[in-house]
């Protein structure tokens with residue numbers, strides 16, 4: 001952001017003011033202006049001021065300063081920046097008759113313009129420099145002179161300068177460079193792409209010299225509205241704007257592509273109408289041009305209004321917290337100055353003041369305006385217009401191509417003439433002339449343009465050739481680019497294929513991940529259950545927290561147990577199958593087998609009563625007074641039993657009991673024997689013994705060694721059965737506790753499984769024992 005520059009100029013007293021004994025109130029020095037002591041005293045006396053007043057601006061110019069000095073120290077900077085594409089605005093502000101137009105256009109130029117005589121402007125400028133009359137022309141002329149000087153020096157760039165000149169009169173815009181019949185049509189505002197106000201359909205003139213500029217100014221000045229005020233006989237009743245558009249094209253290649261870039265800038269020279277009190281601006285009676293008081297009042301109010309809004313806009317902009325909305329639309333002047341106040345413009349305000357003490361109030365208001373204005377900031381940037389330079393080059397190229405075509409046509413026409421001449425010569429058969437013509441033709445071919453065309457055409461041809469080579473290079477570049485493109489296209493296709501395969505594999509992987517997730521969820525649930533179970537055990541007093549090693553050991557043990565359980569299950573299943581097979585045989589035993597079994601049990605009971613069953617097995621205590629059977633009887637019983645057992649043994653294939661005994665049957669068998677023994681009266685038992693012993697007495701005697709063997713076998717069978725029963729109990733308990741530790745199986749299941757397994761073992765043992773006993 002850059003602050004607006006504000007400078008001040010005090011003009012000398014004019015003849016009339018000297019005659020009226022006007023007092024010079026202000027002294028200017030460098031950048032300061034202050035009331036002189038005499039006037040300060042007087043104003044203090046009038047109670048208009050209390051203290052000494054000092055104002056500070058960028059530059060303050062006293063009565064001796066001329067226009068050229070003012071230009072070179074303040075305005076030149078704006079002009080120089082405009083050559084680099086920075087916009088500029090120079091505004092003249094001050095009360096009427098304070099010297100605004102004098103500063104802008106110069107004394108003599110002003111006079112000449114009013115006299116409509118600008119023919120000798122170059123001479124005038126020369127004279128002014130020769131005679132050190134630097135007020136003869138104003139800052140506008142000096143600026144334009146400087147501009148052309150710089151353009152001529154610059155060899156690297158080409159410039160295009162355009163001028164327009166317009167005024168704001170009674171809030172309407174009039175183009176001062178239009179023809180007389182169009183002058184009354186006011187121009188209207190539009191907005192550009194940056195939403196800045198621009199004037200539509202304004203005429204722009206190309207200027208290439210200071211004379212062109214002067215002719216524009218003089219044409220505009222002719223059309224300008226002037227009136228006479230009491231302070232200024234030739235007072236401006238409108239705000240005038242002289243706009244200069246500077247376009248610079250650089251042919252220097254900034255980059256490889258030989259790119260031509262351009263800058264665009266505009267400078268507005270604004271001469272504001274003077275502010276004055278309407279009451280204090282009587283119109284002189286001898287005003288022949290425009291004596292209508294109403295019109296003067298209207299003009300003055302329009303001027304004052306626009307200046308008031310300008311002051312207000314500046315005041316709002318310089319507030320500590322500027323409001324969001326600044327009323328630029330309130331007047332045509334503020335609309336026009338909007339971009340100069342906020343936009344991309346380097347702005348210089350030149351305050352011009354009347355030195356007279358009598359004009360103190362007006363001067364004071366100008367100074368206050370200057371103080372506010374110098375606080376305004378605007379964003380200044382270079383306007384580089386690449387598009388414009390490009391389109392300009394394009395235009396030039398098109399022109400050259402067009403010229404080239406024309407040249408080609410000329411060449412082909414010439415060729416036709418030569419051909420016809422050749423034919424004519426051949427018909428004449430003039431060999432010498434023919435050779436001459438051939439030579440001439442060769443010359444023409446080698447230098448066709450030089451001989452045929454003038455200087456401009458030659459340069460055009462050269463340029464065309466240059467362009468053709470460039471074109472050729474471009475074509476070569478294009479071919480290369482095309483090659484690259486096809487290669488890239490192939491690569492792209494390959495990449496696409498790869499992407500497709502990756503995509504498919506990605507899909508598969510996603511599916512796998514999904515499945516794994518489901519599995520993971522299952523495992524998580526299981527582990528959660530395990531943790532829950534673990535947490536149940538945690539509360540128990542004997543619960544121990546295991547180390548990793550211990551846990552691994554436990555896991556190993558659990559796996560072993562599971563293996564055992566699996567084997568046991570298999571056994572149980574096979575056993576169950578056997579049971580199922582044997583069930584019909586157990587449930588429907590033959591009559592023979594029943595009777596045999598009952599008699600065999602009776603025999604067994606009798607033998608037991610003798611003393612064959614060991615004490616440890618007899619859980620029921622022996623009854624007192626029990627009589628021992630006589631030995632003969634025993635022998636007979638044993639014999640009978642032996643016979644029956646042998647019968648049973650013979651019937652082994654038919655008897656499922658003998659074939660596949662089980663512990664339960666064996667137990668029942670023993671229990672029944674005991675029960676029978678307990679229930680039957682002794683007498684009957686004795687009778688039975690007696691009768692049986694009588695029957696088998698003789699047999700016993702002969703078979704005594706066999707009986708003893710059988711007896712011992714039965715004894716061992718009983719012992720084995722008892723030990724198995726105990727072992728069964730022990731094993732069952734231990735297995736149950738082990739399984740409970742390792743698995744969470746139902747206790748009854750475990751017991752059942754263990755029992756089944758043990759029963760299987762026992763049964764096999766009993767079966768073996770029985771079979772051996774039978775033998």
Ligand SMILES: Nc1ncnc2c1ncn2[C@@H]1O[C@H](COP(=O)(O)OP(=O)(O)OP(=O)(O)O)[C@@H](O)[C@H]1O
Nearest residue numbers: 011012096097098099100101102232235236273274
């Ligand atoms: N620096 C100066 N040296 C000598 N004469 C000056 C100077 N400035 C202004 N004058 C003279 O003062 C008179 C008024 O000046 P000018 O017309 O430039 O005032 P202005 O501010 O443009 O007034 P208005 O706003 O009414 O147009 C002119 O006759 C001019 O020659």
